[in-house]
Amino acid sequence: MGQKSRISARKLTALLFIIIAALLALMILSLYRQLSQSTEVRSVEAGLIEAEGSPTIYFNLKNIGANTANYTYRVICNLTAEPTLDEGIILNVPPGGIFYYTIALTSPEQGTLEVTLEVYKDEETVSQNLLFRQKWIIKG
Amino acid sequence: MQDLRGTDNSTDYDVSGANGRFNIYTASGTNGLQVGEDGDSIAFLIKLANSSEPGNRFAIQNLATGDQYEVDFTIGNYTFVILFRAIIIRLFIITIRIGTCSLYYKLASGGSWSSAEYYLRMGLTSGTTYTSANGNIGFALTNATSTSPGSVKFIIKKQRLYNLGARGNLVSDIYALAAANGNGWPGGGVSQPNDRCPSTGGASWTLQGDIPDLPMGILILTLPLIAIYIYISKHTRMIHGSKITH
Numbered sequence: 496m497g498q499k500s501r502i503s504a505r506k507l508t509a510l511l512f513i514i515i516a517a518l519l520a521l522m523i524l525s526l527y528r529q530l531s532q533s534t535e536v537r538s539v540e541a542g543l544i545e546a547e548g549s550p551t552i553y554f555n556l557k558n559i560g561a562n563t564a565n566y567t568y569r570v571i572c573n574l575t576a577e578p579t580l581d582e583g584i585i586l587n588v589p590p591g592g593i594f595y596y597t598i599a600l601t602s603p604e605q606g607t608l609e610v611t612l613e614v615y616k617d618e619e620t621v622s623q624n625l626l627f628r629q630k631w632i633i634k635g
Numbered sequence: 636m637q638d639l640r641g642t643d644n645s646t647d648y649d650v651s652g653a654n655g656r657f658n659i660y661t662a663s664g665t666n667g668l669q670v671g672e673d674g675d676s677i678a679f680l681i682k683l684a685n686s687s688e689p690g691n692r693f694a695i696q697n698l699a700t701g702d703q704y705e706v707d708f709t710i711g712n713y714t715f716v717i718l719f720r721a722i723i724i725r726l727f728i729i730t731i732r733i734g735t736c737s738l739y740y741k742l743a744s745g746g747s748w749s750s751a752e753y754y755l756r757m758g759l760t761s762g763t764t765y766t767s768a769n770g771n772i773g774f775a776l777t778n779a780t781s782t783s784p785g786s787v788k789f790i791i792k793k794q795r796l797y798n799l800g801a802r803g804n805l806v807s808d809i810y811a812l813a814a815a816n817g818n819g820w821p822g823g824g825v826s827q828p829n830d831r832c833p834s835t836g837g838a839s840w841t842l843q844g845d846i847p848d849l850p851m852g853i854l855i856l857t858l859p860l861i862a863i864y865i866y867i868s869k870h871t872r873m874i875h876g877s878k879i880t881h
Contacts (some may be wrong), residue, residue, distance in 0.1 A: 507870070508867065511863070511866075511867045511870075512867075514863075515860070515863055515864075515867075518859075518860075518863075519860075544768060549757075549758075551768055553767075553768035553769070555769075563749075581755055583753065583819070584750075585750045585753075586747070586748060586749060586750050587747050587748065587749035587750070588749060588750065589749065592749070594750050594751060594752070594753075595751070595752045595753070595767065595768075595769050595771060596752075596753050596754075597753070597754045597755070597767040597768040597769070598754075598755045598757075599754075599755065599756045599757060599765065600757050601731075601757045601758045
């Protein structure tokens with residue numbers, strides 16, 4: 496009886512360790528897949544948060560290269576006198592470093608607000624440097 | 636928020652006239668800077684002088700494009716700058732007041748500035764705190780009146796500073812600059828700011844809670860494993876217990 500319960504305790508412990516090992520392996524695999532996805536596929540993540548009265552556009556720019564890099568961004572809007580609402584240079588982002596950008600706008604009282612975000616590698620806004628471009632249409 | 640010791644003097648350079656909105660408030664030994672913190676953030680506040688002349692004191696309606704207010708500070712091996720810069724757009728009879736808040740960092744030993752965060756806010760109201768989409772940085776402007784000083788307040792997440800290289804709990808070389816015609820970069824790209832507080836050098840301050848040393852993500856991943864481990868040890872002890880009684 497004692498022998499049997501000792502064997503079953505060993506079996507249970509072994510089973511639990513196998514489960515933990517499997518969980519650990521799954522966790523590592525999922526982390527690896529997440530990391531490889533973010534470094535190989537996407538360097539810019541952008542989105543629109545539709546807060547009441549203040550639509551907010553954001554982008555997260557990750558330097559996926561091996562060297563420190565500079566970038567340029569441009570936000571174009573249809574409701575301002577000058578089409579470019581905001582532009583700037585993002586300087587010295589180290590490899591693996593992330594730059595976070597947020598723009599909180601004011602909802603139009605009527606009509607639609609069209610906002611285009613462009614992100615370029617280096618400091619020249621030329622088409623061959625374009626990393627990311629997206630347009631949002633926000634209703635008033 | 637509490638007064639930051641060592642910031643009871645400032646240098647007023649009175650550059651380019653209309654200087655009132657840049658006067659960091661250090662009258663009669665009053666501190667010009669305040670600091671504060673909670674569990675996850677650090678805050679700095681620049682106090683700006685009150686004035687009986689409405690057009691010559693810090694107020695959102697008096698902001699001009701290029702008005703820049705910044706706080707420089709060092710934690711561990713890294714120096715940080717968080718700054719506010721105003722942009723004013725006039726469309727016929729409409730005036731759009733835009734505030735931008737930027738965070739930069741570099742090695743304290745030298746090197747070039749790196750961009751970390753940028754937040755642009757269209758439409759500004761006195762006393763409202765504006766926070767970026769990820770919550771890492773924020774700012775609040777408060778108008779000065781004839782009797783009370785105005786302020787520019789900055790809020791920064793400790794975790795973000797940690798991610799950028801900040802370590803430890805000593806914040807040193809803290810000073811504030813206020814300048815007209817700033818370009819949005821540390822120092823504003825101007826040869827001389829309108830005001831600097833303290834006049835020379837910088838103040839120091841010790842954080843009550845450290846810049847976090849352990850990334851929260853690792854803790855969260857570890858918790859289920861700890862729970863499983865506790866479960867196993869308890870379960871094994873129970874089986875062995877029953878074995879002894881037999």
